[in-house]
Amino acid sequence: MNMDAGTLARPEQETRELSYAEAIREAMDIALAADERVVLMGEDIGVYGGAFQVTGDLVHKYGTDRVIDTPISELGGAGVAVGAAMTGLRPIFEFQFSDFATLAMEQIVNQAAKVRYMLGGAVSVPVVMRMPAGSGTGAAAQHSQSLEAWFAHVPGLKVVQPSTPEDAKGLLLAALEDPDPVLIFEHKLLYKMKGEVPAGHYLTPIGKAAIRRKGTDLTIVATSIMVHKALEAAQTLAGEGIEAEVVDLRTIRPIDRETVLGSVRKTSRLLCVYEGVKTLGIGAEISAMVAESDAFDYLDAPIVRLGGAECPIPYNPDLERAAVPQVPDILQAARALAGERV
Amino acid sequence: MPDLLPENTPFAIARYTPDELKAALRKMYLIRKFEEGAEESYTRGLIHGTMHLSIGQEASAVGACMALGDADKITSTHRGHGHCVAKGADVSRMFAEFFGKESGYCRGRGGSMHIADVEKGNLGANGIVGGGLPIAVGAALSAKRLGTGAVTVCFFGDGANNEGAFHEALNMAAIWKLPVVFVCENNKYGMSTSTERSTAVRRIATRADAYAMPGVTVDGNDFSAVSEAMDAAVARARAGEGPSLVESMTYRWRGHSKSDRNRYRSKEEIADWMARDPITRMADMLVEHGIATREEIAGLEAGADREIAEAIEFAKTGENPKVAEVTRDVYTEAVQ
Known part of the structure; x- marks a missing residue:
């Protein structure tokens, strides 16, 4: 597969081959280590390691206060992440499947996307939401959707869809530095895909093809x-x-x-x-x-x-x-x- | 000296200084006059859209905020003018917001339903019933993780207690022992539907049992009773012992919003609640306990009147937002 023709110069860091899921985990690891304000939230992201093993063993490194298993409460959990982002934390909220974000549309669309505007710029909502998406796993209609265009219709949200391990890491790190809500749609069939990933911290710019x-x-x-x-x-x-x-x-x-x-x-x-x-x-x-x-x-x-x-x-x-x-x-x-x- | 006071001394009289009590009464007047000023401005066509007035609920808003400082947070509701004033907002900037002016708290982008004062810890009113509940839990999570010591008070109405967000938020606050106090202002009706018709339990506070937290029901028109329940709940939150649910029984004298024709409640019921005016009761309490004279109280009311008149003038003379800036503040950094 010809993957070397990106428009952006590659970061100068040394690279290793990682899977897409490993690259995301590495980004979260770097962020958790660098910034006390970063917390992970989601269903079964702790000792279970996440439904797709993306968070993996991070709970053992950072503890349950920073890798937080939420109850099966998508609306409430997403809202907690929004409120935490408004008041000083940098939450990365994992929806187990992006389909379940339909349960949290209120907090994503009415709150996260609009609070800054409604308050005349008095607050920002730097929340990152990770959305495992797409078909091909045999999970049928409620676990296979690609709903990214719904969210992209909403001013106030940013929506990214990394296709490579390198971008999965770089876009997640960029999302964490972004002051506004960023939704990352990760295709489930890509989680095991391998690719060269620069070591250390780098950013893949949001808004650049x-x-x-x-x-x-x-x-x-x-x-x-x-x-x-x-x-x-x-x-x-x-x-x-x-x-x-x-x-x-x-x-x-x-x-x-x-x-x-x-x-x-x-x-x-x-x-x-x-x-x-x-x-x-x-x-x-x-x-x-x-x-x-x-x-x-x-x-x-x-x-x-x-x-x-x-x-x-x-x-x-x-x-x-x-x-x-x-x-x-x-x-x-x-x-x-x-x-x-x- | 609380221990020298007679046994039946109301909590608030024992707990707060005369100056604090008079300031609280003045805030209650300020809310009442604010709401009346907003209603009149609406009737005269100076304010567009709609609004939800909290006349009759002043003791609930002010009593609930007595134990809070500027570092503490609140989340508020569509009936949120009183909460905003109680948390210390400047009524001039509030009116400017209602008039849609750039000098308003939300630079004219939010209006009545999104009134906020982030510097004073008010994270905003919310147009979605129950929308503020998970956000309040998130603010409490931040306070706990960052060790700020701040408490979040989450206001919502009886209508919100049947939203999923209420149950999800209370459960998470309880399992994580977060410093948040849930204040249900039960004014008997979610728009037109009474709590008897909408809610399976007689007392909403009993829903606290399901989330293993203390739940109390208080007379929300009794300033002292509200401040007493909140004092305990805020202290518990600050001590790291977790959330509480306080149900404040109160009543809105006006309709739900400007479209309300009051078809679902009787004149007698409204008159009955108006006879339990929280401001009259607070004023009587202060006189009875020698905290303030009738003349002083008249002075507090007149002062609130003047402040509101000046606030409306400030709002009228403010600049309108520039139409070219309609998309400003959608993002923190401008996006094409």
């Missing part, structure tokens, strides 16, 4: 796990003489407009690939952004979106795969798009 592969024939804007599917497709396409540029959006609020528009101006064709339900999703926003800008004049073909099917995530493995974009879908869409002229 990364060009993962350079190309001239079409732009594929993808998020999270779809970045990897897009890169896999791009390699096949290269063999057919189609050079796809793959843009990893990384942050969906605020969106890195310049990187997306710059790529579209260069390639004149745009394919958006994301796991969330297609309608009213991230692809709609990207498409509109292009349509409302000068980049529209550069388009040689209609924009194409590939998103989740218009149904809950099903249980049967064949159905589950069919409900979200796969590499063959990307190949098919990209070939059609590359051959098309307006």
Whole structure:
């Protein structure tokens, strides 16, 4: 997989190979060690180590006062994190599954996102919420959703979707330094993915996309796990003489407009690939952004979106795969798009 | 000298100095006059939107804040003007907020339902019933972790006690022994629905049993009774012994909000509660115990009247926010 074409210079630290989950844990470890105000909160994140073993053994290093098992109280727990963030702590709140954030919409949408504005800037809410998301685990409709676009619709929140171990660590550390609420959507299928991760502290900037592969024939804007599917497709396409540029959006609020528009101006064709339900999703926003800008004049073909099917995530493995974009879908869409002229 | 006082001396008389008691009564007047001034400004079209007045609940707000200092926090409700005044806010900046002015506490972005004074420890009124409960627990978690010694008082109404947030918040405060006092201002109605029709228990304070914390019900129109219950609850929180639930039985003389036609309660009931005016009772108590004369009390009331008149003038002359700055303060650092 060609992962070395990020737009940002790599930090100069030495790197090691870590999994995505290990990279997140390392970020939390660094933050807990450096800043007494940092606490972790969530369901079964202590001795259990988290449902996906992301917090792992951190409780043994930092104790139950800083790695806090909450009751199964998503609304209350998220609200406690919000109140703690307003008054001096830096909580990292783990939702066991991002689906369960639906139980905490009140605190996320009405409180965390709005308190600063409602109070005329008198407070900030520096809370980080970690959201294990996405399908592919056979857990069916209530444990597999990709709801990031819901939250990205809310002014006051920042929403990121790291696709690599390096970014998972760097974006979490950046989220902790951010004075406002940051929601991190972590695709569950990425937790075991390995990659080079710089040692020590570094930041991956919030609001900056990364060009993962350079190309001239079409732009594929993808998020999270779809970045990897897009890169896999791009390699096949290269063999057919189609050079796809793959843009990893990384942050969906605020969106890195310049990187997306710059790529579209260069390639004149745009394919958006994301796991969330297609309608009213991230692809709609990207498409509109292009349509409302000068980049529209550069388009040689209609924009194409590939998103989740218009149904809950099903249980049967064949159905589950069919409900979200796969590499063959990307190949098919990209070939059609590359051959098309307006 | 509390030990020289007769046995039936009210708690507040024994606990507080005459100056503190007179200041408390003045704050109660200030809340009453504030609410009346806000209502009149609304009627005259100077304030838009809606508002929820706490006339009749002044002893609850002021009594609950007696044991608090500026470092202590409160979270408040949509009926939160009284809490804000009780915690020490400047009524001029409150009125400026109601008038939507840049000089208001929320720079005209919040209005009545989000009135706050963070410097004095008021983390804000809340437009969502029960919204402040988990936030208060979070503030208490901060105080415990950071060792500030601060206590958080969480105001909410009877309506909130049927929200999930109430139960989740009380449970977490109890299991983590956090320095928070939950104050349920039970004014009998969540909008139009009475507690008899909405709540399975007769006394909301008994819900404290489910969360292994002390729960008491007090006459919320009796300043001394409220301050006595809060004194014990705040001391317990400060000592690291955990949360308490105080149910303050009170009554709002006005409707729920400006849309209320009062179809769900009788004139007799309202008159009955108005006869138990917390301000009259406080004033009578101070006279009876030789703390203040009627003339002094009249002076306190007149002083509150003047302060409110000046506050309204301040608000009227304030600058409106700039329309170009409509998205300011969504984020701490501007985002495109």
